[in-house]
Amino acid sequence: EVQLVESGGGLVQPGGSLRLSCAASGFTFSSSVMNWVRQAPGKGLEWVSNIYTYKNNTYYADSVKSRFTVSTDNAKNTLYLQMNSLKPEDTAVYYCAAGRGGQYNYWGQGTQVTVSS
Numbered sequence: 001e002v003q004l005v006e007s008g009g010g011l012v013q014p015g016g017s018l019r020l021s022c023a024a025s026g027f028t029f030s031s032s033v034m035n036w037v038r039q040a041p042g043k044g045l046e047w048v049s050n051i052y053t054y055k056n057n058t059y060y061a062d063s064v065k066s067r068f069t070v071s072t073d074n075a076k077n078t079l080y081l082q083m084n085s086l087k088p089e090d091t092a093v094y095y096c097a098a099g100r101g102g103q104y105n106y107w108g109q110g111t112q113v114t115v116s117s
Helices: none
Strands: 003-007 010-012 018-025 033-039 045-052 057-060 068-073 078-083 092-100 103-107 111-115
Touching: 003 092, 018 033, 018 092, 018 111, 033 068, 033 078, 045 068, 045 078, 045 092, 057 068
Parallel strands: 010 111
Antiparallel strands: 003 018, 018 078, 033 045, 033 092, 045 057, 068 078, 092 103, 092 111
16 A cells, blocks of 8 residues: 655744655655655645655755755655745645656645745
């Protein structure tokens, strides 16, 4: 059974930080491309970041580059997103998803991030 379970979302003030986690099971995490995708209120899905777990390549959308860091703990089958210098426009539901080339085979349920004073 494939499962992706996000956690770590919440309410944070502008300029603050959050660390999201995605616990994966049921597939070969260590040979996957793991993605973070978000959806702001009233908006479509926006790709945020990904990491190639088998060669440690990372990529970021311009809107989050230099503020967010994606990483994995392959021994724990866990994906992370460290979010610093958060802005109100980062408010969204954040999903982890496994796949590449825009094709996502597995999705988590999402975790809400709200950036507001």
